[in-house]
Amino acid sequence: MSRTARRRSGGSRSSTDVRGRSAAGAPATDAAATVAVRVKPGASRDRVGGRYDGPHGPAWVGAVPARAVVGKATEAARRALADALEVRAALVELRSGAASRDKLFTVMADPAEVESRVRRLRDGAAS
Template sequence: MAKRRVSSSESGVTAPASGGPAASGSGDCSVAVRVRPGAGRNRVGGRYDGRHGPALIVAVAAPAVDGKATEAVRRALAEALGVRPGAVTLKVGATSRDKVFTVAGDVGPRLGELRDGTA
C-alpha cells in the first residue's frame, strides 16, 4: 500500500508565529527535528528550515535502520534539553528525517539556544 505524505496542517502540528516550539497544553512543547543519522558522533544544535517549520538539527551515530536513529535522537534530544528520556515522545515522522517530538516541560529557552544560538 502506498504511503501518503501528510502536511503539517493535516497532522495537527502547529507552530507559533515566532518560530518557537508549539505549546500543546499542560506544559508540553512540540519540537521539530531534522535527523542526520550515521554521523561520527552525536551532536544537537543548528537550524534547518524544514517541512514542519524551523527545526533543530540532531546528528546521531546510529544508523537509520529499524528505528535505531529515532531512539538515539530521542535520547540525545532529552539530554540536550535537560529532561528525562521518558519526557520525549515521537509525534510525527517515524520513518522520515523530519520528525516532530513532544517534550514534557518548558524547554523553549533551551531550544532557542540550541536551534538559533540565542538565549
C-alpha cells in the same frame, strides 16, 4: 478531556501565536512543547544544534551515530534531544515522522523552558 486523552488524540490545548506555533517552530500546549527535529543518522558522534528550515518550520538539528534502520536513529535522536534539553528521556516522545528525517517530538516539560533551550541550541541565541 483529560491530558492523556488529548495527547492520544493529538489535540492542542492552546497556542502561542495566531498560527498556533511556538518559538520552537511547532504547536505548543499547556503542559508540553512540540519540537521539530532534523535527524542526520550515521554521524561519527552525537552532535546537537544548528538550524534546518524543514516542513514543520525551523528545526533543531541532531546528528546521531545510529543508522536509519528499524527506528534506531529515531531513538538515538529522542535521547539526544532529552540530553540537550536536560530532561528525562521518558518525557520525550515521537509525535510524527517515524520514517522521516524530519520529526516532531513532544516534550512533557515547561514549554517556555523547552522553547528557550531549543532556541539556544537551534539559533545559537544566548537567551
